[in-house]
Amino acid sequence: MNASAEPSDRPGPVDSPHDPVSSPAVRMRGVNKAFGDNVVLQGLDLDVAPGERVVIIGPSGSGKTTILRVIMTLERPDSGTIEVNGRHLYHEQKGGQLKPAGEKHIRSVRSDVGMVFQHFNLFPHMTALENIALAPIKAKGMGKREAHQLGMDLLDKVGLVEHANHTPGQLSGGQKQRVAIARSLATEPAVMLFDEVTSALDPELVGEVLTVLRDIAEDGTTTMMLVTHEMGFASEVADKVIMFDNGQVIEEGLPSEVLKDPQNERTQAFLGAVVKH
Amino acid sequence: MSTDTDPVTPSPAGAHHVAPPDIRPWWLRPKTFVIAAGVVVFAAFMWRFGGGDIRFSTEHRPRPGTTFDWDYFFALVPDMLRGIWVTAQATVAGFAVALVIGLLLALGRRSRLRVVRLPVALFIEFVRSTPLLIQLYFVYYALPDWDITLGAFVTLVIGLGVHYGTYCSEAYRAGINSVPKGQWEASTALNLGPTTKWSQIIIPQAIPNVLPALGNFLIAGFKDAPLGSTIQVTGILAFATAASGRSFDAGVEPYTLIGIGFLLVSIPSAWLVRRLERRIAYERIS
Ligand SMILES: Nc1ncnc2c1ncn2[C@@H]1O[C@H](COP(=O)(O)OP(=O)(O)OP(=O)(O)O)[C@@H](O)[C@H]1O
């Protein structure tokens, strides 16, 4: 959109001259985050390839949500770097050096990222359609009519066309979450973050949301990072499973490896507890 | 509760029930800036046409020896109405100013810049802890020393506006803080800019929580507005003072009248404010 605001495209002594095709969708290097004395991310390194579907598992309070939140810029890392599609999220190249980025730069990179929350966070004073059309209109400059058409298409995709003019208060939990997913899809983020999107739902409503997630996964174009306790779903859609504990990745690999045949004993203990549960 | 029990089944392309894009009329939407614009226009109207210098009639006097002269009482009604009209205009215009100043102060107090935040907080504290009467005197009698001379009515409007603006700012602040964290985070996740975030997400949700307090301030402001008589605003108190000064025993009737006048305005407006609150709260959940 504004190439001039992107000095990293210029030639010069640039640390990571990515060719956009091969650069990872998300690259985290040495990311630290602590809340007071509570160290949550400890020099975290993480790569997610474009189109890849990564499931993050780990004990409660280990920092899974925090990983997604620093990528969404809801939480600022204490140190380290994060790149999205080859562009630094929190830094700008200035005179060949990495400097903390301004709000404008962050906003530009952030447009590649979307997030779906555990508790939906729909706008209660707007209809389902308005929820979905808002960001395309206001953040992407799309025309109102076009955005509403897009909204209707997305509602169709998540099976909620009849509820276009209903407000969140008139929807069930599963329906709310499907609207929230459609809302996030509307801005076409390259990377979508899903934080336990079925945990707040009644068990009988989990299925309809997982169906929508499967659809997105099958499209194959969107990079997905999912935190979930649905191990069956994880082994079905994940290209890669990451076991996260004590601020670091302690095991990663194919679902068949990490979930079915974990090598690390903390992974074994965690999965044992989840299965028994 | 819901009819949509079967799981996700996208309808076939071009299905008959694809609803037309939302067509709720704008006046049913919480588009607050429309309301704000209306308030500003109304305030401008008041500014232009309100508060003209009213001369109360001087001909009526009570018959000597009566404790309560009904003829005199009824003869005073037109003047009382003119007085209360001035007072009501000052209240409404002052309140409109307060709504805007309150919002600016509330935003100033949230500013990331200390040089903005601290003076604003200090100003709010200062205004809230001094009486409106003193503030009116200051604006009306002291500011001319710095070559700022304002008319009595304008002084009253500004005095009410600033004084109640600080109260409104506190109400706004509470209202803004009452918007759940998830709403701010969703705004960030959707990459909405600050203008959209505030105008579309935060303020529309804060308003229903702020309305009861604002309604009370409006009514409190109406009860404070007669202070304008101390700076020669020809409002309702000035009417009574003028009438009662005309003869020795002329006081009972005008003061009874203004009590009635206040009730006539306060009770319906309290009722209106409550209705408005309920309406907006209703629109919010539905
Ligand atoms: N804003 C915050 N302020 C202080 N501490 C926080 C904050 N957010 C998270 N924490 C702490 O950081 C740690 C990691 O939290 P996080 O929510 O990332 O864990 P999680 O792995 O997502 O856990 P869960 O499975 O319960 O969702 C926890 O100890 C939590 O208490």
Ligand SMILES: [Mg+2]
């Ligand atoms: Mg979490």
